[in-house]
Amino acid sequence: MSAQVMLAQARDHGVQLTGPVPPDTSRQAMAGEGFDISAFTIDWHAHTATCPQGATAGSWRAQQNSRGHDVIRIRFPDRTCAICPVRAKCTRRTSGPRDLVVRPQAEHQTLQRARHDQTTEEWKNHYHRRAGIEGTLPQTIRRPGLEVPPRPRRRQRRAGPPHRGQPGAPGTVGRRRSVNWGRSDQRADQRKMPATWSPAR
Structure with a gap:
C-alpha cells in the first residue's frame, strides 16, 4: 500500500487505511x-x-x-x-x-509513520482483525449452490431473479461461524486482507 493511496482515502473518503507499506x-x-x-x-x-x-x-x-x-x-x-x-x-x-x-x-511523513507503526504490537493486533473478515468471504462464496454464474455474453436489459440460496446466505454463514468459533481449524483457515480502514483522525 502506498502513501499516495493512504492520503487519497483520508482526503476523499475520511477513512484511515491500515495495511503494510513497502519497506526502505x-x-x-x-x-x-x-x-x-x-x-x-x-x-x-x-x-x-x-x-x-x-x-x-x-x-x-x-x-x-x-x-x-x-x-x-x-x-x-x-x-x-x-x-x-x-x-x-x-x-x-x-x-x-x-x-x-x-x-x-x-507522502514522506505518512510513509515514515506507517513504517514505524507496523513494527508495533498495537498495529499488528489492529491489523489482525481483518483476518476474520477475509475468512468470511471465501466461506460465503464457496457455500454449495452459491457459485457465481458466468456473465452472459449479450447484455440483458433486466437482471434476473436472485439465486435461491443468496437471501439466506448471510444468516447461514453467521450461524456456522458462531458454532465453529472455538475451533482451531476454522481459525487457521482465516487469511489476512491487504488493508483495513477506520475513520480518519
Missing part, C-alpha cells in the same frame, strides 16, 4: 546499520536537512523520478562529506557527497 530498500536500512533516511532530520520550511553528524544540506531540488512521481533531491556539501569521520556509514562512494531522495512532505 536502501543499503543502510536493509543491512540494519549505517544512516538510512530515518536518521536525517528534514526541515520542510527551510528546505534543508541535517545529518546525524550535525551537517546541513547545501542543495534542495524538486524534480521527478523515472516513474514521473514528484520527489525532492537533497544534497550535502562535498567538502563536509569528504572529511566526515563516519562517511562509511553513510555512503560507499569514494568521492562525492551523500544524496537523499525523498517524497513530498505529506
